[in-house]
Amino acid sequence: MIPAQFDYLAPSTVQEAIAALAEHGDDAKVLAGGQSLLPILRMRLNAPGVVIDLGRIAELQGVSEDGDHLVIGAMTTYAAVLASGAVSTHAALLSKAIATVADPQIRHRGTIGGALVHADPAGDVGAPALALEAELVIAGADGSTRTVAAEDFFEDLFTTAVGEGELLTQIRVPKHTGWGAHYEKFVRVSHQWSIVGVAATVRSEGGSIAEARVGLTNMGSTPLRARSVEEALVGQPATDEAVRAAVASVADGTNPPSDLNGDSDYRKHLATVLTRRAVLAAAGA
Amino acid sequence: MTITEDRAADAPTPEIGRARTRKEDQRLITGRTRWTDNIQLPGMLHLAMVRSPFAHATISAINTDEAKAASGVLAVFTGEDLKDIQGVNITAWPISADQKTPDHLPVAVSHVAHAGEIVAVVAARSSAEARDAAELVDVDYDELPAVLDLKQAATDSVLAHPGLGTNTSATWQLDSASGGTGGDIEAAIATAREGGIVIEREYRQQRLIPAFMEPRSTVVDPTGEQVTMWSATQVPHVLRFCIAATTGLQESKIRVIAPDVGGGFGGKLQTTPEEFATLAVARKLGKPCKYTETRSETMVSGHHGRDQWQKLTLAAEKDGTVTGLKVELMADLGAYAALVGGGVPVLGAWMFNSIYKFAAYQFNVTTYYTNKTWVDAYRGAGRPEATYGIERLMDELAVEVGVDPLEIREKNWIKHEEFPFTTVAGMTYDSGNYEAATAKAKELFGYDELRAEQRRRRESNDPVQLGIGISTFTEMCGLAPSRILGVLSYGAGGWESASIRMLATGTVEVVTGSSAHGQGHETAWSQIVADRLGVPFEDIEVLHGDTQIAPRGMDTYGSRSLVVGAEAVIRAADKVIEKAKPIAAHMLEASVDDIEFSAGRFGVKGTDKSVSMPEVALETWTCHNLPDGIEPTIDADATFDPNTFSFPHGTHLCAMEVDTETGATTMRKYVCVDDIGNIVNPLIVEGQVHGGLVQGIAQALWEGAEYDDQGTLVTGSFVDYTLPTSADTISFITDHTTSPSTTNTLGTKGVGEAGTIASTPAVVNAIVDAVRSFGVNDILMPCTPERVWKAIQKGGAVPVEGERDAQPHFDEGAPNQDPGAASPESASEGSQS
């Protein structure tokens, strides 16, 4: 399919990109890996006059360490995140979730920043970002940057704290060294978005759960964090019975969608089963 | 499986039976070939279609001014503009004399009957400009109420075509009593109700969308003396006929070429509005035009498949001996009667009785129009639907009798020694050995071990239950004996044609009327001719898919190419040998009666004198010294009209694990032992079987076209129309038994559709078997985790003895479904809430 005509810009610094955004306003669209944006353009669901490709901005690429944080450039591809030993060591949950995204081709193009800004509630990066308490660094029009907690980043369906004229530049992830992790993704076919996904990471001490973090994919208009479940899990032994009881209410208050893959109630049921499984797997049980 | 025969030690290795890799694959797999969309002609224009967003509407006005003024645009045509030359998309098979068939204009003039129907065509210098301008065409529609549900269509409360006065297109019946092939079905059912067993079920065949790899594409060049159309079609010959029949162009002025075509699965067994529109615009403008669809357009405009409700009544004795079957089908044609159209469900008429012997049978189908995409052949066409119905019922009967489902089948199937066998539907099966295929499949599957594991899991209340599904299928393919087609009022014959051209340098051109679109005919036909004429495999070129090169043909569908098309090739080869003999005799200074042909050489009996086939070909070409009065050619043509169908069969066993906590299903093991007679190329067969299995499994688990209440296709892209990939399937265990067909020279049977026909019920039977202890006896396809989980919930965790009606009967109006089966309402379209 053929998108409507647009002009193409490929700045080489964040500053240039911000300037281009300022110039073209809402007629411009930022292009990262293109795995969500290009289908939208090709199906003519959107027709920006200008597309600003971030692909040539070196400073947005790669994974580094900054004390007790990992710093991941917004333009780092899924494949690069997966290949990073630092990520699998200090934020295993992110690696495990990203390994379930689409297929290898898409993981070589799609970026972690693009996924977060696209904010598809069925996308697999939001829930681990929440569970790991990531911080998102946003560059503003005036050259300033601000840092937003993942908790405050996702505002609604396809809507985040990244405002007009702004760019997501970095994802800062507190190290969760030694935490067990599991991403339980429920799909009908392998290349599908999550029908429901559960991201769980657990710090165990002497056979019981010392701390737990749980994020939910596609259980509402944004990724969700299940704080009450996290609290209920503290101090529990990593047994089927104890975890089953602690996660029983995980779907309370959620408002998942109904579609061909399942209605809202079915998704709520799935969330409880998948959370139990994710937590047990993360706890190594 | 290779076929071993005793042969002399010095005889060349036969080509037939060799697992050769396909000679066409280098160009097909790399894509460096002549797909239609790769064709570029000087001055060629590009077309874009304007399509109706509404399922049902009248067109009150179309304003094309803005589009005409857009950059690069040469012309914009509405249906009104093309009315006189665009022709009409016809149906080849009116199933009854009074069938109601609305006109299907390629570009709608005043009325659209499904979303996606073409209302205008833009011609521009580039496809991008055409697409941009298409957005500028302004169409005023007056929306009409749309009928989207098959059962609602049957009530005529809303009409898909108000002018027809009804949604019913036609009814068709096969009855064993009136046809003289068996007893009276109502009597059989009445007897069974008195003390036997009656199983009544209603099954749904959901709508599927053929997902060939290459989207459809058409190029028309009107600038020569003949108008040339290249098209990604399975049926270039049929297409030429239909163009001639409806556009005013003489058949002799039309050349249709199907260059390399990337798959079809029945989806390109069609003459499409897009082909006719492209032809009309090219003729209007006098310039070459190309149209290539997007996948989104394929989904709404390419024909869909299946879409039936099946009401089935099986009568049996207490011990499980089947005494009769009554079939009442409702089939959704979509908005128009397509090329085969109502004939697709009719093809199931001879297959619901399958491999079983029983005395009474009746098949009824009524076809209906709805405001959805038209429906036509999709891999298996009528036979998968039938196989699904009967194989699901046989499992239900086994439960009722309380025996293993394989046992109930064996009790009722045709015994090996009973072949040839004429069925209650009047078909004569030439050969088969259900016992042998089943025994082999059971062994490969580890049937008894898996049954034991199933029991263990059941007893221990394992959250993951195991089920075993069986499908002992047969099908009829090799379409088709022309006389039978004539009796059925089909608009053409079922023969196939071939020519063999012996070139001066010793190589051979084989011209076939079959039109391969991924099957591997070039390789298989080469193997056959290599053996027959004794020329090297590499020296044979197979030509097809161009009405100028292969002027006669009936094309490729219905697993017909090997058993009908290659039979014509063999007969042409035999004629070549006969024509070459007198020339060889002359060269060898011997009498024709003393000439023997073997392994590519003509020899004189009792001597070591011989000449090779290429030597005879060269001698014929120079023509310097031929026998007096002989025509100087050894080329030959043959046309073969089969006098019966081909009846492959097989036993498919499937083990499915069901996660009862989520409803997720996982295939554990799949074994199929097919009997397709003798095999020409085991590698190609393996490919057909694997691909076929996945398509059938996909119907059971993944695929289904769904519309919303407005008649918009919700599964309009591969995001929502969930096709499987290799990551979703397991390694299948495939094997064969061999009962050679007695109706063709090579003893072969068709294999193109077998896997698809057999696998769907095997999978669903396995899932139902896994959760039957929860009180479940049916799950709608596709068996999504949600449906499976809900069926388990509805069934109740502990089956209570006697709580369920052991023998449900159809109530007046409302089909009786056991608890656990999803209700028909929730099954109908638009089930997304």
Ligand SMILES: Cc1cc2nc3c(=O)[nH]c(=O)nc-3n(C[C@H](O)[C@H](O)[C@H](O)COP(=O)(O)OP(=O)(O)OC[C@H]3O[C@@H](n4cnc5c(N)ncnc54)[C@H](O)[C@@H]3O)c2cc1C
């Ligand atoms: C077939 C298929 C299957 C898929 N399956 C999955 C799946 O299973 N799970 C899953 O999570 N995802 C899936 N995806 C989506 C994939 O992960 C996308 O790559 C991702 O959602 C977007 O990343 P991208 O880099 O491609 O972003 P793009 O498509 O380039 O951009 C997405 C949006 O974000 C904006 N944007 C991008 N980067 C920035 C930035 N730095 N600052 C501000 N705005 C920005 C763009 O303007 C655009 O609006 C699938 C995609 C496809 C095509």
